[in-house]
Amino acid sequence: MSALQPHIAACAALILPLVLAACAGGGARNAKESAPMFSAERVSEHRGDDDLLTAGLGLAGLRALAPPAFSQAQAPTVAELRRRAIWANWRGIADLAPGGGYGDLYGSTAAVPGREFSALATVPGASKPHRVLVQLPDSFDTRKRCVVVTASSGSRGIYGAISVAAAWGLPKGCAIAYTDKGAGTDYFDLDAGQGVRADGSVGARDSGLAFPPDAPVAATGIAFKHAHSGDNPEADWGRHVKQAAQYALHALDSALPRSAPFTFDNTRVIAVGISNGGGAVLRAAELDGDWLDAVVAGEPSVLAEGGRSLYDYSTEAALLMPCALLDPALAPLPQPPMTLQSAPLWTQRCASLKAAGLVEGDDAAAQARSAHARLQAQGWTDEALRAGALSVGFDLWRAVAVTYASAYGRYRVGEHPCGYGFSALNPDFSPRAASVAERAAWWADGSGIPPGAGVGIVDARAQPGADPAFVGLQCLRALWQGQGIDAERVRKGVAETRAGLPRAGLPVLVIHGRDDGLVPPAFSSAPYVRQAQAAGREVRYWQVRNAQHFDAFLGLPDYGARYVPLLPYVYEALDRVSAHLDSGAPLPADATVQTVPRGAGQPLSAASLAMPR
Structure with missing residues (x-):
């Protein structure tokens, strides 16, 4: 596995092309669009046994029941933390179980070499930053400039949408831009006075933390960004997504200076996300400007007129x-x-x-x-x-x-x-101090919302x-x-999270499982689509029968027998909007997909998915 290689000079290299691009007058990417300031910038290379898509684990490694081990439990390397975070986020979203179809019927875990660019960004008015990260494959084609921008599902960390966006975009040579949308796994141990640095390692409050909380001196337990930033991040999800796309242009200018400037005028940007990430890309769709080319939202958590929060x-x-x-x-x-x-x-x-x-x-x-x-x-x-x-x-x-x-x-x-508060817990659910090893693994293992990764709810x-x-x-x-x-x-x-209409003329495809028990479509996507279509927006809607919210739990036999995964439809929707942008192929019609559950002990088949045609 190659070691992460931060380059101090990269900060200056990233800033100069940004200024030049603003001066070049590249249409939508003018000085106002380039306003976000990025800090804690890092660049790392990922080739050989440490690729972009699976950190060298491949499908077999992602299927392993135990996470990739740390060489020292109390002091994992930055590379080990990244690999384990990628393992955890793949397994938290995708159904990778044998017979589930991943890698056979849909999806890819092929090795993709390239570089990563990461930073912190802050939306105007917010007090705490969100993480942004760009994966640039070596196969990126400057003649077909493609960025897939995405937001983590749930409250996950920066790799929370890797199986959604990167699994589709990286093999096609697209750059992938991520945001944790103001949530994520930047936990802070109030007892030890330590939190997570930009590279995922643990450090003291004054060592460049990604989330230094505002807390009373005597506070105990654990703080984390989604609960304790004081910013109501969901109100800004759309702006988080746009800043991630802006960071992608910023990183591309640095990585490929001979082809700069990269602008929203000359670079295709497709947004995709599921669950909270689906809600985030729908919120991005309503922002002013011609910066987005298409949106795919799977099982979106979104508040629209006639829905429920x-x-x-x-x-x-x-x-x-x-x-x-x-x-x-x-x-x-x-x-x-x-x-x-x-x-x-x-x-x-x-x-x-x-x-x-x-x-x-x-x-x-x-x-x-x-x-x-x-x-x-x-x-x-x-x-x-x-x-x-x-x-x-x-x-x-x-x-x-x-x-x-x-x-x-x-x-x-x-x-x-x-x-309520949050803390490591004893067996009787009383709070206790976290151990050094627990604290070291939070960034990689956490889901961004306790309980989990050794952090529980104190009631x-x-x-x-x-x-x-x-x-x-x-x-x-x-x-x-x-x-x-x-x-x-x-x-x-x-009320601050209520969604508006997508930009007129913007292609939007919404996919939702009819059996979703966490974000029921009747409360979220259905009223959003009704509102958008009534206003004449280019929104299409696929409702998938026998699909619930969590593909990752289809490895449980009873769930796999009765439910189909949703990710294949997200990938197919990306194919359809990409073809629409490439050749003017018509957007797909609204559809209720009549799937056929595979039943007990049977592998998933293409007939079970009944993909719309």
Whole structure:
């Protein structure tokens, strides 16, 4: 594996072409467009056994159940951190299991040599930066200038969309521009006074950290950017994406000076993302200027007129869904590993809801029917509820609600209105100090939203008994439904994330699984598409039957048997918009894709996917 090679001189080399390009008057890329200032710039080479797409792991290495090992657990090298982050982000998004079709029916893990350029960028008005990174393959063709800009899904770190954007774009010779959109895995240990540097290694507060939090002197536990930046990053997701595209032009000018300047006029820019990343590219589509050529958004978390906000339905689900899943009308549920063990906890949730007057019925069966009916009345389909069992089992609804309440309200460390914090935890869920080895791995292993990677949620309102989280969940729900300064503050933050219309004439293709249980299309993509199409925008919509939110969990036998992956449709959509831009081929029509689940023990086939033609 080649070592990362930061070049100090690269900073000057990156700035000079940027200034020259601004003076050259390259259409859309004028001085105003070149305004972002980039800091902590680094350049590294990735060839041989350390390529851009898989860090030398290949498909077999990505399939390995154990992460790539560190030579020293307490002090991994920068190259080791990068490789492990790429492994974790591939496995967090794509279905790589044998028989799942990746590498056979769709997708690529072929080695792609090249260089990476990374930096920090800050949108106007924000107090904390977001990461931007550009992968430039050696096969980049200056005669066919192509940039694929993307945003991490969920709250993931900078490589969070590598299986979405890079797997399609790098083999075609496109540069890939990433943003972590103000979230990511730049955790800070308040007890040790240490956080993550721009290169992923751990250092003290004054050593060039990617996220130095604003925290009281006596604060303890762990801070992270999505929850504690004080910026409500989701309100700026579109601008994060545009700055990543601007950084791509900036890096290309430096890397290929004989072909500079690279501008939005002479370089094709296609935006793609899934989940939160899908919402981010749709927000980018509404920004002024002719800088984007096409957009592909998979299972987007987006708030449009007639939809429901993520915070609204996630707090609702966190309270009601565990009970509702006990209703036999929803059987059989998909079987993640923890479902059978969860039934007693779900029964207790029914009792808690009954005591709080939130459901009716004298026994668990009646209470489950009542919870189910309440969710249906709010627009939940049974398909979404069944798939949502995974999010219940992994405590994902609470994780989302806790972090997003902090972000929407712009709360800093120690200010969470429901008393939540984050820390390494003892077996009894009490907070403890993180170890050196845990801290060293956060940047590579974390998903950007605890619990995970040795970081858990500290619930100050937890009550002794069988349903300790219930009081805290009621507090989170009240921030949406209740009154008071904190509720108004959170709702104001949510309102700041509302999407507008994409630019007139911009090709946009939206893809969503009909069974999505984390970001139900009825709350997100469907109202967005209705709004855009009613306004005459060039938006197309593929609804994929038997597809839920998490391709990565299709390796679980029951999930693989009943659901198809969504990534093949994202790649196909990229092919279609690329052909449209190349030759004027018509954009695909709206479609409801009638897939055929592969069934137990069967490999995925092209017939199962029933790709639109």
